[in-house]
Structures are given as C-alpha cells and as structure tokens.
Amino acid sequence: MATVQPHRVRPGRGIELGLLALALAIGIAAYALVGIGVTGEVPADVVGYGVGMTVLGLGLHAVLRWRAPYADPVIMPAVVALNGIGLAMIYRLDLAEDASFATRQLGWTAVSVVLAGAVIVLLRDHRTLRRYTYTAMIAGLVLVVLPLVPGLGAQINGANIWIRLGPFSLQPAELGKIALAVFFAGYLVTNRDTLALAGPKVLGLQLPRIRDLGPIIIAWAASLAVLVSERDLGTSLLFFGLFVAMLYVATERLSWVLIGLSMFVVGAGVAASAFPHVGARFDVWLHALDHDIFNRSPGGSGQLVRGLFGLASGGLFGTGWGAGRPDLVPYAESDFIFASLGEELGLTGVLAILLVYLVLAERGMRTAIGVRDGFGKLLAGGLAFVVAFQCFVVVGGITRIIPLTGLTTPFLAYGGSSLLANWIIVALLLRISDDARRPPGVVQGHVAATPPHGSPAPVQIVGSAGGPARPSRSAREAEAPQASDTRPTERIDEMRGDDA
C-alpha cells in the first residue's frame, strides 16, 4: 500500500471552463463552416445556435460547480465537443437533403443536457442507485421488450427496436442499457465472491459452478432473444459485452470472459445459420464488395459499401465541411454519421474524434478506479465501457472490422433516445467522478448526514460468500485508496474477501 500523500486536490472547474470554451468553439465553428461550405455564407442562425449551446454548456458547468465541484473536468467538454460536431454534420446533411433533423437534434440536446443537470442535482450520491438493483433489472428488461408490445412497437428499417409515442419514436434499449448497468453493478457487487471463488479449476482456469452460471445464461439467453425477436444484433452485442465486462471486473476471472465470449459466438453462429437476416449480415460483412451481394435487395451491402466509398473519398484530409457528398450514403445522419464525418473531415478528423471518445472512456475508467465503493467501481466501469464498446461496434461495423449492426454513434448520430441516454450516462459518470476525486474529509451536503447504511446492507451477504480466502486478494484490493474512514459500508465491501 502506497503511503497517502497529503496534497491539494484541484477541483478542476477552471480547467473545465477552458476546455468547454474550446469544445463550444469547435462545435460553433463547425456549424458556421458547414454554412460556408454548402451555401457560401455563414448560416443566419449561427448566433442563436451558438448562444444556445453556450447557455447549455455553461448551465451544466454551473450545476457541476454547485453540486459536484470535484467532478472530472474533461468529461463534460469532451461530450460537448462530440455533440457539437454531430450537430454540425446533421445540419450539413439537412442542407443536402432538405430535411430538418438538426433542429430536432438541437431540441434533444437541450432536453438531454437539462436532464443530465437534473440527474446531478437530484442524485446526491450514486450509491443510492444500489437500492434499486432489482427495480433496475425489471425496468431494463421491460425497456428491452417494450418494442415487442403490439401497438407500441414499430418496425423501422427492419428492426423492432422502436416504440412510437405520438409523434416521437424512441429506442427504449438505449435507456435499458443504463438500467441494466445499474442492475449488473448491484447484483455483481453482492454476488461477486460466489462467482469468483467457487468451482473447480481446470487447466489453470477457475471454472464457475454450474449453478452460478444461472445469471450469465439468463443474460446470454436474453441477448439472443433480443437478437432474434427484435432483429437487433447491435443491442444484443452491446448488452452482452456490458455484462461480460462487468462480470470480469467484479470477479477478475478470465474464465467468465472466455465462457461468455464462446457462448456468444456459438449463439450468434447458430442464429446466423438459423435466421436469414442474421446470416445476411455476415455475408455482407465478409463479401461486401461482391457484385451479387452489393445488389442484393433486401439485405445487400449497398449501404455499407457506399459508406466505404464515402470514407475513401475523404482520404487523409477530407473534402472539408459541406464539400463532400455524404448524402449519397443511406442513413448518413444516424447509423452512418461516422462515414459522413470521415468523408468531410478525412482520416485526420475521424482519428481526432476517436481520440476524444478514447479520452472520454478512459476518464470514465479512471473514475471507476478512483472511486472507493465497489458498486461505484462497477457502475462507472460498466458505463464507460458501454460508451466505448458502442463506438467500437458502430465504427467497427462501418469500417468492416466486424459485421454491421444498427447502433448509433454516441453523441454524434441523430437520435433523441440515444442522445438522452448517453447524456444520462455522462451525468452518472460525473456524479461518480465527483466522489472519486473528492479528497478525504471533504463532505458534501446531505451525504454525510445520511450515512449510506440505508442501502441494502451488503454485510448480510458476507456470510454467503463461499470458497477459500486467497491471501493475494487483500494485497490487490489494498491498492484501492483506504482513506475511506467516513465510509464504513464501502470498507466492508472492499474487505469482504478477507473477512470470509
């Protein structure tokens, strides 16, 4: 254990303000350049747009100063930059296609930022969420199956992942992933020892007991059910990836990951051979440029290949805002916005965007490592991973690294549910990062007055932890900051292995 060095922790709000100014400048300049590139003049509403985005950004910044002064200063500006670049590209495609997606996306951005602020204000301590572990499970499952409810679900572009409420179409699975992350975090922090320590060891791999496989089998089955019934390879991959990642973080058992991956591969393989629409995706992936597959309808590779053409024409430096033809790619503003950006900003532009995502995800991971309670670690780690993984699945699909699925690029792509859900994820990460970065002794408002004992006491579960204690574990856990005197619950959480 390292000696705790007393040093002044900088809340980072000043840094955040500077980065926010940069992020806003990028977004607003992009918006103005789109107008210049397409019509030859600065768009008339750039001032209104700029003021709107600035008010939203500064508003959230103020909320952070007020309620989460130690929150990570990089996360929010990174997201504002991505959101702004996405808006500029959606506006650019509006000009090309005579559509009005940008206005709606701007509306959704406002709603999302306000909601994110509300989450930060209302959720004083992320551990409160642990109380709702099973509520979250039910909410998550309901959200996932909602599109299957007759009369509510709507099939759009061949996937049953939408519900229609009056004029709005929502993808409930986007919100479902947050609920499931909360459930996984709560469930796993309670049951991690059982999953980690029980079971035979074969070839150096600690295998789980059959009965402990229950939850992973349920998650696997649920993912496949989503895949088959809602024709949504992306969401099922996302949920399953989230679950496996969190399971690994909770148990440190590589065997879980291997079992999980092999189950998914087998399941997907069976699904590919049993269901034509899944099989078609594999054909498209492997033989995208074949003439027959390019022209096949439905289920041809036309969209994918047109996206590749767009990326290729962008080359290293891109055509510049408004100077390419991203509108030649179907769904250029949603599923394929990455290809649109690749065409106009070039390889350099999209590498910069990917780096912003990477910074965002790593800041989330850093938050998970820094926070002192197991639930927070799992939740932050899971949420950060899910954002990164979603990027990987979408961009990997567009660049033909993996089969194409129907997910949206977080913050960039057009889509209200996606924007809303991802901004809530950001709010949760900010909330947890405030906890992670707050120096010991600094107590925030009511949190100290309401000790987290109110949550379902993990202490009761301690007894159920089976298996032998492994001395190495305490050494490893000792890496976690131990300055948690004010947090008895978490202390027990972390020390459980030793207690058993």
Next chain:
Amino acid sequence: MNTPLRRLSLVVVTMFLVLMVGTSWVQFVQADSLNNDSRNVRTLYREFGNPRGPIIVAGTPIAWSEPVDDAFGYQRIYAPGALYSSVTGFYSIVNGRTGIESAENDVLTGSSDSLFLSRVQDLITGKQPQGSSVELTLNPAAQQAAWDALGDQVGAVVALDPSTGAVLALVSTPGFDPNSLATHDIAAARTAYSDLNAAPNDPLVDKALKGKTYPPGSTFKLVTAAAALESGQYSADSLIDAPDELALPQTSATLRNYGGASCGSGGQTTLSDAIRVSCNTAFGKLGMDVGADAIRDQAKKFGFDESLSIPMSVTKSYFPPNEDLDPAKLAKSAIGQQDVRVTPMQMAMISAGIANGGEVMTPYTVATVRTADLDVISQTKPSVFRRAISAQTASALTDMMVSVVDSGTGTSAKIPGVRVAGKTGTAETTSDQSPHAWFTGFAPADDPKVAVAVIVEHGGSTGNEATGGKVAAPIAKAVMQAVLGS
C-alpha cells in the same frame, strides 16, 4: 477490482487502436481502389459538379454544360442534336463517354496535367475550377452539307484540309442525339442507350473512323496507280493491257469490267484512261505486274496498317499479307476487292496526300484548347504524317482524277467553275447485297482546299443500280462546294 478495471481500460484502448487502424485502412490503403470502383458514383459526381468545358465549332459551342438543380449540378447539352454526334460523342452518367468527350476528357474537366498551373491559381484565388474549352477544326457548312446530302442513307463522310490535315467534316449516319444519352434521368438514359445499341445500322458506331471497315472498291485504284507510277516503269500515258475479260491465273474465274463493258480499243489502254473509266481488267493486270509488295508498301505510305488518333482513335486499314495473295487474289486486291479494307478517313487521307503534292498531313480535329479565361493552352500545329508519293506522281494522279470528273465515271461531282479531281468506287460486298458506293477527291485541283471521302453503304437509296458516280459523287460535290463557298 482495480486490476481488472486497469485491464479493461487496456481493452478499451485496444478497441480504439483497432478502430484507428481499420479507419486508416479504409481511408488510406483501400482508398484508391474504392475511389476507382465502378459502382462509386462520387468520381462522376465530382466531374459533374464542376462546369465542364464547352466544345466549340467556328466560335459557337456545340456542346456545353449548363447548371441544373439536381444532384449532379451540371447538365451536358448538345445544341445541334445529332449533327455533330460522330465527333462529340456523348457524356453520360450511366453510359460513359465517347468521341471528343472521351478523348479530350482531361482538358474538358480541367484535370489535365497541362492545366496544373491554372489549377494552382484556382486553389489560391479560391475560384471554382473550370474545364477548358475545346475548339474543333470542323467547318459547320461542310458538316451540314455532308449531313444533309447523306440524308437517310447509311454511310460516312470525311473532309480534310489537304494542306494541314484539319478535319473539316466528319459525319456518320445514322447519327444519334447525344442529349438522349446525357440526360440525368438514369432510366431514360439507359433505355436510350440500349435502344440505340439495338437499332439497325449501328447509330452508335462512328463509321467514318472505326468499327467496321469497308472494301474500297475502285477508289483503291489510286493506290495501285501510285505504286505503278512510283515504280518508275509507268507514266500516265503508258499503255497497259485491258482485255474485256482478264483470266485469273490458277483459277477458272475471270475478272470483268463494270457492266461487262470494254475499255480502250484493241485490248490496251493508257493508265490515265484506265483510271478515268475505272477499268477493272487493266488494274487487275497492272496489280499482278507491279506486285503485292509494291502495292502494300504504297498503301502503308498512305497510312494503311497504322492506328491514328485524331484524337479519337481510327481503326487501321488493311491490305492482305503476301501469304494470303495468290495472283488471282492480288488482281482482285489491286482493284480494292478481296480482303482489302479501309476506313473513310483513310480514303480521305489518300486524296489529301495526292492533293498536297504527295505529302500526307496528320489529320486532327482539335484546333485549340483554351482555359475558361480564354488563354490558349495548346494549339495543334499541322504535321506531316508521311510523304506518300513524289510531287511528280501526285501531279500525274491529279490530272487523271480531274479527267474522272471531267469525262469519266465521276461527272456528277462537277462543280461549275472549279476543277474537281476525284475517283469513284463501287465495292461489291456479298452477292445478295447492293455494292457500297464510294467517292474520293479534292478541289480545286490546282489549289486544293478540301479533300473528301464519301461512302454510302449498299448503294443507299439507289440500291442495286448504285455506283460511286451516281450516289457518292453528288454528296462529295455538296461538301466540297460548302467548303469552297465559305
């Protein structure tokens, strides 16, 4: 849980590295092949998105790009419709491009290397790059005259300026309307193309330059006569055998004159008269006497067996090799039958060479290329293609050709007040089809301004009764008159 979180962070970094490599792979490594994929419409859109330069004849654009409000930005328009179709070709989204549109694509789009400096200027000044204009050598009156004179008949006309090689008229009938192929209505463009492709008499084939080549018939006698004169053993007044029937060695067949007529008296005639009345038996015999090598060499000097680009490519004309020529076949080849094949352009070059004192000039259709600012980028300088015959031979042949028009087979090419030189041809094809009617010549004979070649496939409207003199000579006359009148 920090150890697995750190490892998970590494997994996240790895995922993004994979994405970065994958994106670089597409945008850098694969970019070229994707950009050149025939299904990638972006290249075409980029071309269409810039104003393409006009094609200009005598100061008037005959093809230009007009801004339109659709995905492509500019619509190519061909003003006189089909009249210039054999020269301009077409420029289409779905059907590609042909003719000048294809051959001069680089300068029309402005992407030619010769435009590098002006592109750099555009880049610095922020001006939208524009294609250059291509000015053709065509004479609108001659083009119109050729088009009108051919009318509904299937055939081709080529007119050259003998002293420079500039193409004055280039017509192939039936023509086609390039506008129907250049339309941005993709379905309509496709239909138009497949209709034209399936239409009788191949409107999409430029009969003046390529596609099929034709037996030249008696017009080839100019080459045989040139070979004889160049050999030094013959002059215009040399007496040569001209039997009513020429027995072809090693066969039971005989060669006869058109309509079974006899030429000359006593079975002999002068070379000059043999040309004037287009005596088959005399030239059959002369061919065998002069020999295959001499005729082939002479043909090559006029341009046979050589591909040209003017800048559209011209199919090679053909004279058979020795191993395919027994004496009988040689006799038939010497009168332009058997396997001899020519393009109308080649025939025009022969007349132009004779008109130009024996020197064949390289034919060309592009006079000047100018930037959008009218700066001249390139101007075609006339160049000598080859000296085909001596000036003496040229002069002798000219006199013979004048007699063809004055009092021989080509009298219908006579132009009042102008000495016209010419040679007719009636080329037998298959036994069940009428012969092709040919005429080639130039005018005025003493100071040639225009050389012309005309073919009317299968006798045109005259059918079986057709001869070069009846069908093709009037067309040549119209074209020559148009040039001389302007």
